[in-house]
Amino acid sequence: MTSQTFSTWGRWVAGREQVPPDKLPSEFSKDQPLKAFMGWDGLFVHDTAVNLVDMARAYMEQARQESCGQCFPCRLGTEDMSAILEGICAGKGTPSDLDRLESLARLVTDTARCDIGQTAPRPLLDLLQYRREDFLNIIKSKTPIPAGHYVTKVTAPCTNACPSHLNIPGYVEKIRIGRWDQALSTIRNDCCLPGVVGRVCVRPCEFNCRRQRLDSGIAIRALKRYAADMELESGQEPPLQPGPAKDKKVAIIGAGPAGLSCAYYLGLKGYQSTIFEALNEPGGMAAVGIPDYRLPREILRGEANQVKKLGCEIRYGVNVGVDITLDDLKLQGYSAIFVGVGAPEASKMRCEGEDAGYQCFMTGVEFLRRVAYGERPVEGKKILVIGGGNVAMDCVRSALRLGFTDVNLIYRRTRAEMPADPVEITEAQEEGVKFNYLVAPLRIVAKDGKVAGLECQRMELGEPDASGRRRPVVVEGANFIIECDAIVPAIGQICVVDCVLPPEEVEITKWKTMVADDITFRTNQPYIFSGGDCVTGPATLIAALAAGKNAARFIEQFLTTGQSVPEESDYMERLISRLGVYYFKEKMPYADSTTKLHPPVMEPEVRVNSFEEVEGVVNSASATKEASRCLRCYRIAMAAV
Amino acid sequence: MNSLTLNGKNISFEPGQTILEAARTHGVDIPTLCHLQAADHKGVCRICVVEVQGADRLLPACATPAGDGMVVDTHSSKVVQERKMLLELLVANGDHNCLFCEANGDCKLQALVYEYGVKNVARRAGYEQRPIDDATPMILRDFNKCVLCGRCVAACNDVQVNNAIPYPFGRREDKPPVTGWLPVADYDRCVHCGECVQACPVGALLEKKALGKAMTWQTQKVRTTCPYCGVGCQMWLHVKDNQVVKVTGVEDVLPNRGRLCVKGRFGYDFVHAPDRLTTPLIKENGAFREAGWDEALGLVASRFSEIKAAHGPQSLAGFTSARATNEENYLMQKLVRTGFGTNNIDHCARL
Structure with missing residues (x-):
């Protein structure tokens, strides 16, 4: 491999400087599989073996695929640019093609409606400016060039900010056109508990919504809940089908968000799973840590039931490490194990008297758990x-x-x-x-x-x-x-993985968290995977769902091939996260004055009297209006591998 | 406050107005193709893009709020050049031959192509023939002339709210292979109101009844009120040689703001029906004879008076029709209550 670094990255956004090749993310270095990268803000390359003209062709073809067909310049322009690039790569190009490409690329970036059209021609324009001779050489030689191998990801500022990378502009658009059912299918591709996440997500997406640069961001969480509410109201069963049955089964420890998510995505692939849960209901901390006025229990139970329909059994009241051991699980024929035991214990305050066992002193975790079971834990x-x-x-x-x-x-x-x-x-x-x-x-x-x-x-x-x-x-x-x-201290939570799994068999940190690979979720034992709070320490519900979903993919890989190794797209995902998709300083070309949707909320003096849900239902008209505020900041990323 | 520079001239605008609205208020024309006010449908065709100082791209006038201190150029050389290129792509992406087109003379694309001096250049991506939908008796959908502006979709789903043209856009791969992004009608839901036809800016959606009847400049538009029900929809009769060839709604006036139903738009044959009554008829010795209005009304009045005198006012009753206007219905109850002297009055809409 000949190393050659070249970068135009970053020059397209006002207020940002072009990123020099030596400042590029570490994923993009010699020992990594990514050789060149094209995206919404230019391109960079470090391997001369990559034919940038062919890569531009592949990139434009992807843009053509992603174009929604709505605005004229993107629909027609990407088709034409793609056709011209196909022609050049087939050895049938002419020098005048380059001028045509350039004017088409300018037309599309200047006039397209959303970021697919506004950003997709940028790497092509960069190449035409800095590497025009690459095109001319191919045109002169009149011989076809071979097609390279590329991986592609379509992202957006909101999507990238979400630990589970939901296709947010996708489902928001479905809500805009009145198709909550299609919106839910899109959501379920990456998040198996739409009604739960639609209520209690910490919504990193909303803090990364580019609309904030214009006026106020989109109420993404509320829209997700709206879609889930519509399904409940319609009485329709979610269209979920387990995949063709496989003969291997998976044990999952913990029916919290990570465990449920892992079971769900394994179920979609046809793998049966058994969840061992210490509590007597599903949801983990989402059930006994989040009060009903924020997340009604029947919503959580309902969505956990959908997971069960995909071929998952939940055994309640089973303490792994006490009632059943790791060896038992192996003997019972589970081919892989996912550990998602969360961070269920409270941190110490280091305050005098906290261990004295005084009456009416109770940790926040314990307090909420008792409240969840209908008790009044302190007087x-x-x-x-x-x-x-x-x-x-x-x-x-x-x-x-x-x-x-x-x-x-x-x-x-x-x-x-x-x-x-x-x-x-x-x-x-x-x-x-x-x-x-x-x-x-x-x-x-x-x-x-x-x-x-x-x-x-x-x-x-x-x-x-x-x-x-x-x-x-x-x-x-x-x-x-x-x-x-x-007194109720609620200053943090800790993990106690050592109570569940034998430390002599699985690697556990001094904070009693699991040690697992941050891409594949594999632990020191090839058949044990782990994700969620028990690996990261206390984090968010959506991060746990993401861990469960991604771990399911590597468990499947392990069950079919015997190994679990990152895929090119995983490096790609990480590279995109490092590059950053949302520029907080971006200056928008105009100002707008629309306002964010605020779901109805029960009056304070009424809501303090019961554990009834505080937030109300959003109606269809408001949801459609909110969804129409989405700017569709889709960005296409492609890497040569 | 609230002023901007438009083509070098300082103009004021109302907060909330778009650049397009502000420009139109001040008599500056910015071309549009997809914009459908009634449905707030905009931002699709990008023909209305304008140059705004300081912006890193062109902005659609129809969807960009006017901003204080903005410097806008609606016809800069860059704007004109890109509009022209866009139109060139559009013309090449369809079968746009005005010689064979019913919309000749009443086509937004034709007008723009003429205004911008666009040439007919083949597209690099080529053009594949698209289907023609000839399935129903009223509307012809020739998708080869469709520019995919989405106006019919908005007209159907957001103006008439029939939801009979499913939203056709989205990722290419997720779309059906032949019809793709075409606004295909779902005839299970369609009520043939023809709103889509009226919204079509080109000749893709046509009324079959009007095909070949008249070229657009041969007709006269006569404004009238729809006779079918009491709403009083305002309509244009397109008339050639004293014959109605087409009916369209009058835009921007109450009560219908351009909307019509299937009867108002397509049910005009009775106007020229040979057996339509044109004078009152009086039946004598088992057969009708033509009579004048005075004679006929006098006869009716005298017969009613006779019945009232012989049997009392309760022996008479009035029953009115939804096809009469509100004013006519008012007069009818007045007649029954004061002329007949009874409250026996009712209306078919109450049944």
């Missing part, structure tokens, strides 16, 4: 919840619904640093939760073995730490005691 009127994440929000809002009249949240930084979803914070405030910022717990004050108060330290913000958030610093001599009836 009293005044409760303190410690933490600033979504679990802390779930705890305070649940406490209000349990009848606590004085609900206080304690957080050692300020609202600006709070990791919880801004919507959750606002809704908690509306419901009457009192927020105490810049306060850290020091010691639990107890009386007769029962919580009586919390000694706290006053904090102030210092220099930014590794996470970029300003570090809280103790203000000396400003300690104070808050009297209360109950």
Whole structure:
């Protein structure tokens, strides 16, 4: 291989500089399978063996395929450019073809409706500018050139931001044209719990929506929920079919999002699976960690049932490591195992008295679990919840619904640093939760073995730490005691994989998480795969679903070929993520003033009285209108391999 | 505030207006092809693109909000050049021969091609013959003339809301092989209102009844009110030699804003029916004879009066029709209540 680096990457977006070849992502280096890359922002290449003219032909053919046929320049222009490039590569080109290509490429980038047309001709224009002789040589030789091998990915800023890479512009468009059924099929290609994710996703997509540069982003999560709601309302069964039955079966540990997702995508391929679940219902932390007012249990149960219909059995109340061991699973004939046991235990606060076993002191995880089972886990009127994440929000809002009249949240930084979803914070405030910022717990004050108060330290913000958030610093001599009836710390969760699997057989980190390959999800044992929180530490529901989905692909590869190795498209996916698809500084050529859809929400004084769902149903007219705001920022990426 | 520079002239606009709307308010014409106001259908054809200072691409005037301080050129050399190229591709991507086209003289594509001096150049991607849909008695769909502007789709789904032309666009691979992106009608849902025909900017959708009856410039347009029901839809009769050859809705006026139903649009044969009554008839000795209006009305009035005198007002009743206008229905109940002296009045729409 002759190494030759050439890059035009980055020159198309105003405010960005062209990326020099030595600043390209590490996926694009000598020992990686990707030899050249063409995309929405130019191209780069490091191997002379790649014929860029043929690659331009393949790229334009892909653009022709992706064109939706709606706007005239993209529909007609990509067809014509593709035909001309086919002609050149077949040895039938003429020099005037290049001028025609250039004017067509300009026409399409200048006038197309969406980013397929606006961005697809860019690498071609770059080549015509910098490597015109490559084309002329082929035209002069009048001989056909061989076709290369390429991998392609179609992405978008929202799609790329989603851990599971849902085709968001695709399903949003289906909603726009009134086809919620097709939208759901698109969603289910990458996400098996549409109604769940449509309610509680942390929606990285929305924070990467390019429409924000124009006015306000698309309510992507609400649209997903709308599609799922429409299916429920119609009473139609999802059109799911298990694949042709295979003779190998898979054991899955944990019926949380990762496990369910893994079972679902294995089921679509025809693999039977058995999920071993310690709780007595499906969903894992989504079931016992997210309160019903955010995610009604019947939605989760309903969607878990769809997974079962694809050939998956769930055995409840089974503690792997206690009731059944890894060896048992092997003896029972499971050819592969997926471990998705999550991060089910609470982190310590390092606060005096937290291990003393005081009455009315309970971790957030335990508190929410008991609430999920209909209990009122701690007594009293005044409760303190410690933490600033979504679990802390779930705890305070649940406490209000349990009848606590004085609900206080304690957080050692300020609202600006709070990791919880801004919507959750606002809704908690509306419901009457009192927020105490810049306060850290020091010691639990107890009386007769029962919580009586919390000694706290006053904090102030210092220099930014590794996470970029300003570090809280103790203000000396400003300690104070808050009297209360109950204390619930919700400051994080930890993994306990060592309780499930024998550490002598599987590699476990000192944080008690599984060690698994970040592309293939394979552990040190070739037949054991693992994904979700138990590998990454506490993360998001959609990340767990993505892990389950992707692990299913490599489990299938292992079951059919005996190995699990990354595919070219996996390197490609990672390369795209590193390059970044959304430019936060992009300047749009005009301003607009449309507003984001906000689903109806129950009034605060009504909703605090029960665990009834807070967010209401979006009607079809609003959903269609919202969907029509999508800019379809599709981008085509292609690599020569 | 709210002013922009349009072709070097400072103009004001209303917040929320598009560049196209602002330009039209000030008498500046920007060509459009796909824009269908009634359905808010826009942004497809890209013929209306304009140059906006500072933008890295051309922007569609129909879908871009006017912005304060924008500097817009609607006919810069770049704009004209790209419009022309787009039209050239469009003409080459269909069977657009005006000699054989019913829409000759009433075609947006023809007008644009003429205005921009577009030449007939074959496309590199070639052109494959497309199907012709001749399946129903009323509408001919010659997809070889279709420019895929989506107006018929919007007219059917968003204006009439019949949903009889499924949205045809999407990834090429996901589309059926022969019909592809063509706006194919689903006749199980179609009610033959003809809204799609009226929306077609070219000669792809045609009314079979009008085929070969008249060239567009041979007809006179006569505005009238639809006689079929009480809504009072406004329609144009296209008349040649005193014969109605076609009916279309009058755009932008109430109550129908250009919309018509199957009866209003296609059911005009009765106008020229030879057995249509043109004078009142009075039956005498078992046979009808022609009579004048005064004689006929006098006869009816005297007979009603006789019955009323002999049997009382409750022996009379009135029953009116949805084909009468609101005003006519009002007069009818007035006649029955004050002339007959009874409340025995009803209307077919109540049944």
